[in-house]
Amino acid sequence: MDQKQSSWLYKAAMLSISLVLVTGGSISAALPEMAKTMSGVSPAGINLIATIPQGAVIIFLVLSGAFVKKIGIKKTILLGLLIMSVAGIVPAFTNNYWLILVSRFVFGAGIGLYNALAVTIINLRFSGSEQSTLLGYRVSMESIGASVASMLVGVLLPLGWHSVFFIYLAALPIAFFFYRYVPEIEVPEHDEATETATQGGLDWKNLVLSLVFMILVMTQITIILQIPQVMLERQISNASIASMVVALFTFSGMIGGFLFGRLYTMWHRYALSIFLVGSFAGLMTLYSAHSLVIMVLGTFIAGVSGSLMCTSIFNLMTNVTAPSKQAFANTVILLGANVGSFAAPFGIQFAQSMLGRTAETPLLFFGMLIIMVSIIFIFASRFYTEEQA
Structure with missing residues (x-):
């Protein structure tokens, strides 16, 4: 360097x-x-x-x-x-x-x-x-x-x-x-040493990451949309206070970003699964909240964990993708994120049709989805170690 x-x-x-x-x-x-x-x-x-x-x-x-x-x-x-x-x-x-x-x-x-x-x-x-x-x-x-x-x-x-x-x-x-x-940044030419990570174009592992990222972003957008609905439906507070709680969600994401490097280094292979468990805990806290204090606590946990799990996706991508293919891999992963953002309202509708048309049921639905992804990645993490690249 x-x-x-x-x-x-x-x-x-x-x-x-x-x-x-x-x-x-x-x-x-x-x-x-x-x-x-x-x-x-x-x-x-x-x-x-x-x-x-x-x-x-x-x-x-x-x-x-x-x-x-x-x-x-x-x-x-x-x-x-x-x-x-x-x-x-x-x-x-x-x-x-x-x-x-x-x-x-x-x-x-x-x-x-x-x-x-x-x-x-x-x-x-x-x-x-x-x-x-x-x-x-x-x-x-x-x-x-x-x-x-x-x-x-x-x-x-x-x-x-x-x-x-x-x-x-x-x-x-x-x-x-x-x-x-920032000077011009050159994209590296294809490297034979990383052939296994990019053979045949985009690796299936990155397609999986894109799908997971879509779910994670849908979850994050759902939290933002449903926090005010839950607070008003349960008469926890008014719309003005609810908007401040949503702002806390964004702020806590910033804290998660600053903590990411240290936590990822500490947990490495199992970091994503641990961050997903944290998001699940935040979602369940929000789902069960009937007071402003518990609502704020759940928002903070979900915000920090959400930031950590989303950042993990890009780290895992670099483990299994050659430098010459990372720009394309980033694009595919971010496509998943944008599809998730667009589809979040439909996900909320689906969750309410399955579990009941109340403000909190989408939080339960996505909490269940997140914990399933966490369990899957405990076993799938071996495919995303740096040695795989």
Whole structure:
């Protein structure tokens, strides 16, 4: 590792691009005010403003590889950040629903261009415990960015809903920081020493990880959606307090990210299964909660464990994937994550149709699913050791 690569500015610049990766939904608090301005648009159409970027992310995750081959990793990341910034602020200057919708789709395209690369650049430049630590920090950056963006939206919203979209200007200084301190990152050529990890294209182990990640993200989204519902249904507190509890879920994910490197090194082979058990404990605490204290406790446990288990997926991928294939593997795994995010409402409906139409039954359903995955991975972990690569 050269001196530049070991510098804290180099690492900070690599991590900084994750600050704006999950801010697409941060403007959701402005949707009711937007609905008043766009009285002719249906509630579903208004909600589409918040969700349509996800569709673009899925498409451009797949197309990202073509951009990397044409212009390289660094320029693809910078292009994604610039698209995010420019398209992100378009709604600040118009009331036209269709123009806003198109700009939000383009905004999602920018995210999709470099979503997988935010992980890939760490996997390519670092290894061992340092890689694990930085992957954990990267997840924390997402949590920090989402939390700060949500707070800024709360501050700007009294000035009018148009103003909240200026939060996406933050992508510009991040792009400059990344441009200044991170040199071009080359994707390694195929290495015969890692033939077994990549023979025939994408390894089946990564397809399994993608499926597991889909379940994990569905679980995380379900927790976010159901916490307010459970609190209101059980009369634990009001909507304002419920929103603060949801914010705690994001904050606790940041803590999990900072702890990841040390915990993964400690438990290694069985880390994912242990983190899944922690998520199960959090889900069951939320499921049984009838007081604010227990609700907060369950939220904290689920948030920390959820961050840890999601970060583990990328670590396991590097164990079984050659460096030359990791960008593609990241894309496939993140496709699973985005499908899970999109499918979460349908998962909630299915859980309620199976176990009863109350707010807490999806928590029980996904808790049962998570513990089954944990048991399976106790036995499957031998396929994901570093020796397998």
